[in-house]
Amino acid sequence: MEQHSDTFxxxxxxxxxxxxxxxxxxxxxxxxxxxxxxAIDSFEGFDDLRHHVKKIRQHSLDNLDYYLSQFEKEAxxxxxxxxxxxxxxxxxxxxxxxxxxxDARRIAKGKSIVTEExxxxxxxxxxxxxxxxxxxxxxxxxxxxxxPSHIVSPALHKSANEIRELFQQKHDLGHRELxxxxxxxxxxxxxxxxxxxQAEVGVIGANALIAENGYSMLVTNEGxxxxxxxxxxxxxxxxxIDRVLPxxxxxxxxxxxxxxxxxxxxHSCYTSFYSGPRREGxxxxxxxxxxxxxxxxxxxxxxxxxxEILECIRCGACLxxxxxYTSVGGxxxxxxxxxxIGSVLTPLLTSLEQxxxxxxxxxxxxxxxxxxxxxxxxxxxxxxxxxEEGIKKLSAPRWRYGLKLHSWLARHPSIxxxxxxxxxxxxxxxxxxxxxxxxxxxxxxxxxQRDFPAPQENTFMQLYKAKMKQNNER
Amino acid sequence: xxEQHHDQSPPPQRMRVSLFVTCLADLFRPxxxxxxxxxxxxxxxxxxxxxxxxxxxxPAYNSGDYEATxxxxxxxxxxxxxxxxxxVPSGSCAGMICHxxxxxxxxxxxxxxxxxxxxxxxxxxxxxxxxxIEPQRNNPPSTLSVxxxxxxxxxxxxxxxxxxRQLLRELCGxxxxxxxxxxxxCGFGGTFCAKMPEISGKMVNDKxxxxxxxxxxxxxxxxxxxxxxxxxxxxxxGQEIEVRHIAELLSGDMDTSPIGEGR
Numbered sequence: 001m002e003q004h005s006d007t008f009x010x011x012x013x014x015x016x017x018x019x020x021x022x023x024x025x026x027x028x029x030x031x032x033x034x035x036x037x038x039a040i041d042s043f044e045g046f047d048d049l050r051h052h053v054k055k056i057r058q059h060s061l062d063n064l065d066y067y068l069s070q071f072e073k074e075a076x077x078x079x080x081x082x083x084x085x086x087x088x089x090x091x092x093x094x095x096x097x098x099x100x101x102x103d104a105r106r107i108a109k110g111k112s113i114v115t116e117e118x119x120x121x122x123x124x125x126x127x128x129x130x131x132x133x134x135x136x137x138x139x140x141x142x143x144x145x146x147x148p149s150h151i152v153s154p155a156l157h158k159s160a161n162e163i164r165e166l167f168q169q170k171h172d173l174g175h176r177e178l179x180x181x182x183x184x185x186x187x188x189x190x191x192x193x194x195x196x197x198q199a200e201v202g203v204i205g206a207n208a209l210i211a212e213n214g215y216s217m218l219v220t221n222e223g224x225x226x227x228x229x230x231x232x233x234x235x236x237x238x239x240x241i242d243r244v245l246p247x248x249x250x251x252x253x254x255x256x257x258x259x260x261x262x263x264x265x266x267h268s269c270y271t272s273f274y275s276g277p278r279r280e281g282x283x284x285x286x287x288x289x290x291x292x293x294x295x296x297x298x299x300x301x302x303x304x305x306x307x308e309i310l311e312c313i314r315c316g317a318c319l320x321x322x323x324x325y326t327s328v329g330g331x332x333x334x335x336x337x338x339x340x341i342g343s344v345l346t347p348l349l350t351s352l353e354q355x356x357x358x359x360x361x362x363x364x365x366x367x368x369x370x371x372x373x374x375x376x377x378x379x380x381x382x383x384x385x386x387x388e389e390g391i392k393k394l395s396a397p398r399w400r401y402g403l404k405l406h407s408w409l410a411r412h413p414s415i416x417x418x419x420x421x422x423x424x425x426x427x428x429x430x431x432x433x434x435x436x437x438x439x440x441x442x443x444x445x446x447x448x449q450r451d452f453p454a455p456q457e458n459t460f461m462q463l464y465k466a467k468m469k470q471n472n473e474r
Numbered sequence: 475x476x477e478q479h480h481d482q483s484p485p486p487q488r489m490r491v492s493l494f495v496t497c498l499a500d501l502f503r504p505x506x507x508x509x510x511x512x513x514x515x516x517x518x519x520x521x522x523x524x525x526x527x528x529x530x531x532x533p534a535y536n537s538g539d540y541e542a543t544x545x546x547x548x549x550x551x552x553x554x555x556x557x558x559x560x561x562v563p564s565g566s567c568a569g570m571i572c573h574x575x576x577x578x579x580x581x582x583x584x585x586x587x588x589x590x591x592x593x594x595x596x597x598x599x600x601x602x603x604x605x606x607i608e609p610q611r612n613n614p615p616s617t618l619s620v621x622x623x624x625x626x627x628x629x630x631x632x633x634x635x636x637x638x639r640q641l642l643r644e645l646c647g648x649x650x651x652x653x654x655x656x657x658x659x660c661g662f663g664g665t666f667c668a669k670m671p672e673i674s675g676k677m678v679n680d681k682x683x684x685x686x687x688x689x690x691x692x693x694x695x696x697x698x699x700x701x702x703x704x705x706x707x708x709x710x711x712g713q714e715i716e717v718r719h720i721a722e723l724l725s726g727d728m729d730t731s732p733i734g735e736g737r
Contacts, residue, residue, distance in 0.1 A: 009670065009672075012670070012672060012673055013672050016672055016673070016676055022676070026680070030655065323658055323659045323661070323677050324670075324673055324677075327673050327676045327677060328673060360666070360669055360670065361670060361673070362663070362666065363626070363659045363661065363662065363663025363664075363666045363674075363677075364536055364626070364627070364663060364664070364666075365626035365630070365658075365659035365663070366626055366627070366630040366631065367626070367630070367657070367658070367659070369630075370630055380577070383535075383536065383538055384538070385538070386536075386537055386538030387538035387539070387540055388538070389538060390537065390538050390539050395537070399537065399665065399669070400539070403533055403534045403537050403539055403542065403665075404534075404539070404542055406529070406533055406534065407531065407533075407534045407539070407542035407543070407545075407546055408542075409528075410497075410528040410529040410531070410546055410549075411528075411545055411546055411549055413525075413526040413527070413528050416528045417528070420500070420501055424501055424502075435709065435731070435734050435735045436706065436709050436734045438710070443668065445667065445668030445669060445671040446667060446668050446671070446706070448671045448672075448675070449667075449671050449672070449674060449675030449678065449707065449710070450675070450678060450703065450706030450707040450709065450710045451706045451707075451709035451710045451734065452702075452706055453502070453702050453705050453706050453709065453733050453734030454734070455501060455502040455503070456502065456503060456504055456505060456730075458504065459500050459501055459504065460495050460499060460500040460501075460504035460507045460508070461495075461500055461525070463504050463508075464504075464507075464523055464525075465525065
């Protein structure tokens with residue numbers, strides 16, 4: 001997808017101006033954290049399970065080449081074709097080739113953030129194919145011509161009213177008013193049903209690839225993934241190389257963490273395993289199945305200090321609990337991946353030059369790491385990216401030099417204490433009457449939002465030293 | 475507080491504590507450090523203040539300037555490592571010493587950092603769990619309505635949750651009037667609040683709204699960064715809520731003006 005991470009601050013500012021949307025985001029954030037907490041509190045052994053899954057994910061990534069080739073062998077044995085794509089371009093071309101081999105005109109698509117990453121839809125559309133998103137959220141944003149604002153709930157930013165207006169514009173509704181939310185869902189379902197039946201190719205994602213049997217696992221709440229997979233004659237499963245796990249039981253262990261962390265459900269409504277094309281004697285299922293597995297920098301991430309980010313299971317809990325994400329919403333990040341996971345992944349998948357603001361959209365509050373079912377130290381990774389930002393001199397020079405100066409002073413206690421004692425006395429005198437400053441040179445960021453409280457008259461060090469001197473003289 | 479004091483009555487096993495004042499208390503709120511000393515002495519500790527202390531290095535570290543942080547971390551370690559205990563009236567500075575120095579440093583310095591981490595405590599944790607300060611009556615009166623802001627580093631890095639509440643109960647007879655969403659960040663985040671002011675402004679506004687909704691007269695907390703942020707926002711909006719560090723409340727110091735109120 002097109003990336004707009006370089007304008008994060010403007011995007012965020014724009015998002016904050018829409019106070020109605022901001023209020024809705026606050027409510028959703030509160031609800032999302034409550035349902036997650038409730039699900040995890042009522043599930044004994046969540047922490048044990050997350051340690052268990054973490055070990056499996058680490059082991060899989062440590063032996064990624066082995067498990068990928070095992071998966072490929074088993075999947076081919078099941079009758080699938082397995083393709084590897086180095087980057088988005090290769091990935092999109094592979095998918096288009098498969099569609100063109102079958103003279104496909106219509107594609108029914110389940111939710112796949114990987115295809116958002118590669119910009120698959122616009123690529124296929126520019127080649128003349130009709131792509132229909134079938135996940136309700138994806139369908140809504142496709143109709144609206146927007147991008148996902150959340151990796152799990154792509155249309156989270158849309159209110160029921162906005163969706164109603166959208167359907168009124170885009171659908172031939174006659175006299176139907178779609179008053180209730182359930183009317184909106186029924187409307188989308190009716191429209192989508194036709195597309196499932198007409199599509200020649202189905203495209204879905206995968207939450208896990210299982211090495212031991214060559215299956216893929218997909219969890220959904222709407223069942224649209226299964227219709228995309230089973231009704232069209234060709235199925236293409238799109239995911240990334242880091243999704244592979246050794247055993248089927250590893251995938252189900254992960255899914256127990258996933259649903260609870262994502263939506264507070266013990267399990268998603270549908271957990272589906274795809275083995276391959278229709279076998280002889282079977283009456284349904286696709287005739288041909290393909291796996292298209294994307295690398296796009298992931299091999300490089302694997303050998304970098306950021307490899308833990310590949311252990312992400314895409315639950316979205318870090319988004320729901322990030323005060324920055326919930327303040328500005330997903331679109332501000334200007335990338336398919338938003339929130340803390342997006343702020344780590346986006347610079348790694350694209351470039352730090354384009355997206356160095358994202359790792360700064362963090363107060364190191366640690367809530368993301370606290371809820372992450374994969375135990376990824378997101379604040380540490382974000383800070384490491386800020387380290388790189390400094391080395392590449394991408395951050396504003398006044399910050400870089402200002403902090404260097406501060407550190408230098410802090411390493412010279414005598415100079416530091418003399419200088420601060422004087423500055424604090426001046427600040428105190430200027431600010432004591434009002435109690436603070438509404439404007440201060442070099443602190444416009446602070447004072448744009450709040451006053452700068454005036455300090456007490458002297459520094460502690462001054463007072464303490466004076467007191468010690470007095471005591472010694474006594 | 476100094477040599478003369480413990481000459482008069484040196485109980486046999488007094489805990490020897492070095493106070494790491496933190497740069498924000500040193501510069502903006504010396505009363506926090508004096509209140510900490512008073513509380514530690516009440517808890518039976520002998521308190522020393524190493525004089526060549528400045529800052530723990532968080533500003534550079536959180537901005538990712540590890541190169542500038544390393545010598546500062548080494549300076550702090552060398553300054554404090556001879557102490558029996560190190561007490562810090564800030565969750566985030568304590569977290570920096572306990573969790574981030576060992577991550578940042580390598581080899582011998584890492585070992586020294588780990589040793590220092592093992593004996594470094596945030597003030598309320600130390601008073602409650604280590605020194606086990608006896609319940610006593612400090613002013614202020616228990617009729618004060620107080621709400622509490624859990625700072626993120628204190629909460630998540632140093633597991634500070636019950637200690638300040640228990641201490642307020644036992645030392646002041648104060649029951650906290652809890653604010654909604656008390657585990658959500660106030661938007662300070664060190665340099666974040668100045669680098670991304672609009673987002674930070676929204677966050678601190680939410681925090682202030684939640685604090686005001688409790689009807690509390692005082693907002694207390696254990697980290698001056700958050701408190702300066704919240705107090706500054708309250709000042710900007712002309713909202714009447716006194717913002718104070720928990721050490722001041724616990725020591726009964728109500729004479730010092732609240733943060734951001736002149737006199």
